[in-house]
Amino acid sequence: MRAVWLKEFGGPERLVPGEAPDPVPGDGRALVAVEFVNITFVETQMRAGAGPSPVKWELPVIPGNGVGGVVTAVGPGVDEGLIGRRVVSGTGGTGGYAELAAVDAGGLFEVPDGLALDDAVALLADGRTATMMLRAARPRPGERVLVEAAAGGVGTLLVQLAKAGGATVVAAAGGPHKAEVPMRLGADEAADYREPGWAEKVGDVDVVFDGVGGEVAREAFTLLRPGGRMVSFGLASGEWAGVPEDEAAGRDVTLVRAEATQEEMREFTRSALAEAAAGRLRPVIGQRYPLGGAADAHAAIQSRSTVGKTLLEVR
Template identity: 65%
Template structure:
């Protein structure tokens, strides 16, 4: 099969197209004929340094999320899965390929009417957005600030927070991303490349009750300072390269709370299922900004690192 190899840790050029043996599904596994592979920001960090939630040594085939059709079954797998459209995590590797062997009990059936590419776009970002929304619990009439509002998770959080009745304040780093946020339901938009962005947010709309922080660093800290008493800071990402450094004591002194998502297996599964169901019903729109062929994985990683993407970026095998 065709695949992309991470030959060593480094810049995007270490992602090299090549051949690999077809995987064979083991007991309780299925073989997915992959049409789309998900790319996350975390994967770009792993490629660069080897650090992150995945524990593996190069060379390997990277990729932690795929979508396609079940093409073969391992011993003990449900025969009813054969031919089904599914999305699945891979456990951290093996996704940038035409075929992927994954545990059958980790599959998510793609609802009827939902295109497969949209389901793949929701596999990681959809569940993350739903879990963060449940953790911060924005209420009708509250103001919710979404950082990195033009990204895969941020663009979904804009929609989810607005649907929950919150007034959404979207912050991002380009006019195009802010325009997307307005289209998705943001009432206010702020370019956080501007040095006075936090002062502007404090003056209009006048502080916030919830911060969804997928950026971290100085921007996350400035967003924390915008929280009003009773507010919640939900830090779930570090696109800046570092977490927002706020202690419980600092938050308590301000009268705000630090919240985090329930990441139990049950919570992960129900959040993914909820995102897929909402999208199938037309209530949640995954934004697929760019698509690259499988052999273009290096270019896809470079575009994500250059902040030259909107929403989700996908690899496509052409199958």
């Protein structure tokens, strides 16, 4: 099968197309003919050898942790009725940038009728994360909510979910062209956090969804009213917010830790897929690359030029 290999840590050019043996589904596993692959920002860090500790790929490796396609075979102990079904699934961390992937059959999600497979792949990780963040912070109708990295995969979903729940949504994005994306999704206001003084222009908020970290997140923290909540889902800046707990407590602000069991995480994914199938949630797929263009996809993500989700199209 065709695949993309990483044999040395480094820049995007280290991702090289090549051949690999076809995987065989063992006990409890299913073989998926991959059509779309989800690429995450964290994967660009891991490719460079700087991924979040303690996870580090053992080289050589085929990267990729989120795929969508059709089940073509199953191993012992797996219902043969899955064969021919459209599914999305995590791979366990590697093996996704390929034409075929053998995955844990217990981790499959069948794609609901009426939902396109590429949309389902775009929701696999980001839909789960956005739903978890929303339930952790619990914005109430009428509250003012700030979504950082609002043009990204998770941010675009948070904008829609918070707005659907009755909140007033302020979308913060890095650049004027990116700020336009959440406005098209229903955000009430938009701000460019690359502009000096952006936080003062935003004003007070009740909830901060922090997808940037670093100085942007620390500025956003200062906007929270007493009783406000801040929850972090990403560190596009390369560092977490680092707001001290005692400083938050002194301002009567809660730094929310989003936690969930494995089954709750699965329910978050099912919820996002169901909302999308019903037409109430729309993932933004901003970029598509062929399987052999994985290096270009990583370069685009690193350059901060992307919006929404970036996918590889395999078939």
